[in-house]
Amino acid sequence: MSTYTSVIDMIGNTPMLELRNFKTGPCKLLLKLEAQNPGGSIKDRIGLSMIVAAEQAGDIQPGGTIIEATAGSTGLGLALVAAQQGYKILVIVPDKMSQEKIFHLNALGAQVMMTRSDVTKGHPEYYQDVAERLSGEMANSFWVNQFANPANPAAHEQGTGPEIWEQTNGQIDAMVCGVGSGGTIAGLARFFKGVKPSVEMILADPEGSILAGLVNDGEAGELGSWVVEGIGEDFVPPNCDIDLITKAYTIPDYESLATARELLSIEGVLAGSSTGTLLSAALRYCREQTSAKTVVCLMPDSGNKYLSKMFNDFWMTDQGFIQRPQHGDLRDLISRPFDDRAVVSASPDDTLLSAYGRMRMADVSQLPVLDGDRIVGIIDGSDLLLSLYQNQERFADPVSDYMTDRLEMLAPEEPMESLLPILRADRVAIIV
Numbered sequence: 144m145s146t147y148t149s150v151i152d153m154i155g156n157t158p159m160l161e162l163r164n165f166k167t168g169p170c171k172l173l174l175k176l177e178a179q180n181p182g183g184s185i186k187d188r189i190g191l192s193m194i195v196a197a198e199q200a201g202d203i204q205p206g207g208t209i210i211e212a213t214a215g216s217t218g219l220g221l222a223l224v225a226a227q228q229g230y231k232i233l234v235i236v237p238d239k240m241s242q243e244k245i246f247h248l249n250a251l252g253a254q255v256m257m258t259r260s261d262v263t264k265g266h267p268e269y270y271q272d273v274a275e276r277l278s279g280e281m282a283n284s285f286w287v288n289q290f291a292n293p294a295n296p297a298a299h300e301q302g303t304g305p306e307i308w309e310q311t312n313g314q315i316d317a318m319v320c321g322v323g324s325g326g327t328i329a330g331l332a333r334f335f336k337g338v339k340p341s342v343e344m345i346l347a348d349p350e351g352s353i354l355a356g357l358v359n360d361g362e363a364g365e366l367g368s369w370v371v372e373g374i375g376e377d378f379v380p381p382n383c384d385i386d387l388i389t390k391a392y393t394i395p396d397y398e399s400l401a402t403a404r405e406l407l408s409i410e411g412v413l414a415g416s417s418t419g420t421l422l423s424a425a426l427r428y429c430r431e432q433t434s435a436k437t438v439v440c441l442m443p444d445s446g447n448k449y450l451s452k453m454f455n456d457f458w459m460t461d462q463g464f465i466q467r468p469q470h471g472d473l474r475d476l477i478s479r480p481f482d483d484r485a486v487v488s489a490s491p492d493d494t495l496l497s498a499y500g501r502m503r504m505a506d507v508s509q510l511p512v513l514d515g516d517r518i519v520g521i522i523d524g525s526d527l528l529l530s531l532y533q534n535q536e537r538f539a540d541p542v543s544d545y546m547t548d549r550l551e552m553l554a555p556e557e558p559m560e561s562l563l564p565i566l567r568a569d570r571v572a573i574i575v
């Protein structure tokens with residue numbers, strides 16, 4: 144093992160893992176663990192290549208501001224390199240991005256600006272249009288524009304591709320990638336065209352993205368929305384050369400998320416949501432083959448940025464990706480059942496301070512008050528506000544002094560209609 148003198152020297156040379164516990168038909172399936180880059184994703188590679196190219200072209204001056212529109216990971220790669228090289232960075236992200244990525248960007252010293260994720264190219268609040276506009280307005284700034292920057296595919300043509308070639312001893316038949324900016328797939332396709340033109344370039348595309356249709360049928364697929372982060376597009380980025388892609392698979396969100404969770408449970412690899420999409424496509428490809436092939440699939444980032452989402456059963460259930468049995472009564476409305484130890488509660492003797500802390504931690508506005516497993520009251524944010532206003536010493540008082548104990552109780556088997564009069568009277572119903 145070597146010792147490095149800069150985190151930048153640790154970008155690239157990521158390991159590869161053969162997946163032995165999935166059914167892969169006659170194929171050998173290898174996962175390239177790009178989450179092992181120091182910033183946690185494949186995008187460290189282009190963070191480095193695009194900043195170096197900008198320095199060489201004189202596009203960025205010392206102390207200047209790097210601006211980029213990104214789903215998060217490119218921002219992290221750029222922020223990592225920018226911090227080492229002494230640049231400021233402004234990252235524009237669409238508002239569906241996970242909190243963890245935004246916290247990571249903030250921690251690296253990046254300025255983060257959030258824009259709408261429900262608008263498309265050409266809209267003034269579309270994240271890429273915002274980045275372009277700001278770069279025109281800010282002095283000594285440089286808009287990286289990963290979607291058209293040639294240093295993006297070059298990082299994969301000159302770095303990722305040769306690494307895969309060496310790790311497989313040239314024994315590769317198919318390469319599975321996603322497209323965000325198109326840099327990865329275009330760079331790898333160009334590299335393999337040079338060394339082994341028979342390598343099939345396989346696109347894994349989330350359902351709702353237009354790209355798979357263009358690859359398979361020459362026509363854009365129907366545009367929709369998807370929850371997988373970092374891949375799928377509503378336009379063809381200049382860096383994405385569709386003609387270099389052999390075949391595409393459209394993967395629905397539920398399959399991507401289930402596959403990423405399975406990767407953790409059966410192989411022990413904690414990967415991000417897009418890895419679920421890429422691995423789903425790789426598995427479909429492998430199982431369709433009739434002769435032995437070696438297939439390489441990228442793992443673009445780690446699952447540690449998605450712990451509160453796809454690795455959280457409640458989030459999965461709330462989004463409809465995990466189905467619970469339906470009863471046709473009030474039980475169907477309980478999203479955090481007590482029997483699953485899922486209820487965050489207070490006891491009558493807890494202080495208001497601990498009740499407040501628990502509400503903040505669980506991001507809820509009210510707590511049931513339980514004496515053992517018997518409900519005796521409910522305390523909510525307005526009870527706390529009224530009791531604490533100009534009386535901060537009351538933080539030490541017990542919850543029982545301020546809770547509401549006039550409870551409207553309903554049995555779980557009661558019909559939905561029984562709830563309506565209680566809600567119309569603006570009261571809280573407890574289903575026990």
Ligand SMILES: Cc1ncc(COP(=O)(O)O)c(C=O)c1O
Nearest residue numbers: 321323324325326327373417443
């Ligand atoms: C998290 C993430 N970001 C971005 C990308 C897309 O890469 P590129 O922008 O090179 O197309 C991927 C590809 O799989 C990804 O998973």
